[in-house]
Amino acid sequence: MQQPSSEPVRVDKWLWAARLVKTRQLGAEAVKGGRVHINGRGVKPSKDVGPGDRLELSSGPVKVTVVVKATAERRGPAALAQLLYDETAESKAGREAYAEQRRLEAQAMAQAPSYYDRGGRPTKRDRRRFETERDKRRDRKG
Known part of the structure; x- marks a missing residue:
């Protein structure tokens, strides 16, 4: 340069x-x-x-x-x-605030329960439970 x-x-x-x-x-x-x-x-x-x-x-x-x-x-x-x-200074503060917000969102997502908590793909049993719960929710709405 x-x-x-x-x-x-x-x-x-x-x-x-x-x-x-x-x-x-x-x-x-x-x-x-x-x-x-x-x-x-x-x-x-x-x-x-x-x-x-x-x-x-x-x-x-x-x-x-x-x-x-x-x-x-x-x-x-x-x-x-x-x-x-x-x-x-305003630009730095805005950039840092956005980075902090993304960090907190990622942390919240990591703490949310999920079918994937055990790691890897859901099993056939997990899929059947998920579909059953989904069908129950649809029946309540419909």
Whole structure:
């Protein structure tokens, strides 16, 4: 990776070089799909980004907001990619809150009883019990 510079770079290239997306094509698709905004405006993949720009990237339910510190045309080590931007405090808090929520949901699902508690596939006996219970519920509704 070349050293970070202050020259403007295409936003899709910068997203890839900053390691915010895995491939340049995914960066271009994110921009075309309206999931990337620079300084509050939707942009095209060819839009140049430079130091001082505020970039918002929506990735699923998580919204990452960064302030561009430097630019790079080529992708390099993660340590150098982190020097290209500063993530805002609100963005970090939102990302961490979402990670905590997912962790708690996974923990709750792990504690929920299931036919699979013994591990592996349900047995024929388990399947018959399940079907019997399902049929009882259908009869009550119908």
